[in-house]
Amino acid sequence: MPDLKRTAAIVGIHEHVTRYAPDKSELQIQGESVIKALEDAGLAKQDVDGLLTASSSSRNSGLALADYLNMYPSYVDNTTVGGGSFEFHLSHCLNAIAAGRMNCAVITYSSLARSGGVSVGTGGVGRFGHPRLEPSPDSFEELYGLTTVGLYAMIAQRHMHLYGTTSEQLAEIAVAVRHHASMNPEALFRNPITVEDVVNSRMISAPLHLPDCCVITDGGGAVVVASAEVVRNCRHTPVWVLGAGEAVAHQGAGKRDLQYIAARQSHGPAFEMAGVTHDDIDMAMIYDSFTITVLETLEDLGFCEKGEGGDFVSGGRLKVGGELPINTDGGGLSSNHPGMRGIFLLMEATRQLRHEFEGTPRQVPNCNIALCHGTGGALGTRHSGGTAILGRD
């Protein structure tokens, strides 16, 4: 494997902090974010030659965005594999920069899921706007009242059956992430919660309770990725892409054991490329559409054995100060989730690696290497997994 460790770096970020923006358009949120992220990097419009975006709305493509921004990028990537698309984008940026095809890219995203009243997790058929069921696979799935939360709940149910995992253990994840949200003034929910609060709340799709599910917000943002040469002109310490891996998982013609998720395939190449081990990871941004997503991801990334996730997430291990702090911005469970959250994982990992919160309880001490893992789609049917390992000099 060629050594790409200091080939591409995240040099600019901007999170559009709005959680409710009925008066803005999705393209406007992206435009505002791109401008601010380039300011953060210390770069300008003419420095950008790559544009990468993903959206659940086809109107909001790389083509439409280039038009809105009046840009003529020579590298365009519309890879859309669910919420983890942006970890794929970062991986593609690394490839394109290493190949000399691109010098500086903007990855961007926005959605108005909340002001649009989208039932992201609990709409069934029609949740993606389909007027009728497509022959295969939809006609063999959506017929039965699938919901996004239900497709994760089924995996949680089987995890409990096989390994004795409990609702209390899943709740530990929601509690740790909410603790982090309490330190993020932009987070949607900031009041601390307890394990008892979670397990006593309303059941959405058994065994997942309301606080086991991510919030629904508007929002968006942008991330600037640059070559080693461009990095020298940037304002912040670079956050290098040390390694990346991409994978998908699906039903495998009715035979794959979906208790094992795509993270199982994507993490190996990322660790190998980065030349680091699990012990080297100072913090992790784990896509938290639901608490079970985090538990399954930690197992299949190899932080613990399959089935041991329930113990692993307990006892404060996931909080800042613990062995593996995760989702220090409050995650999708408490801060924001406009539908495809993967881009925010890259932003918070970048803030932590820049030591942006130094002197406050949100900062992970001595944070030098971070891992981001995006999951998109649904665990129970088909999903993507993108792993990125990031580091500072």
Place this chain on the structure above:
Amino acid sequence: MTTWNKPLPTVSGETRPFWDACRRGQLLIQKCDRCGEFQFYPRGICANCWSEDIRWVTASGKGTVWTYTVTYQNRTPGFAEDVPYVLALVELEEGVRMFTNIVECPPRDVSIGMPVEVTFVQANNQISVPYFKPAG
């Protein structure tokens, strides 16, 4: 026949034999004549060896609950009025898993590993939908 307000499948060339059989009370799956593997959902090629030598075979209609969830919230018309209902993956005796609902059984009585068998509900003159109920 009650009024059907759930979505209906689209019958295509690729899936017509499946839905024709459902109308006769039979559950079909596909088997590859080259590699011998079963597959589900139905498709026009063998997903294992990529041959086109696939044929329809009648499944026993028996299986076990591989996993399930009791759905308490679904805002989609047709399902919104059905909550709580059981969404499940059933593993057929032939070794392939399919999505379904577990019917004729209170949600609290459903468990992983529970033996189930297929039952059909007529949606209209063309479509009967396969569900699963506790094995008799």
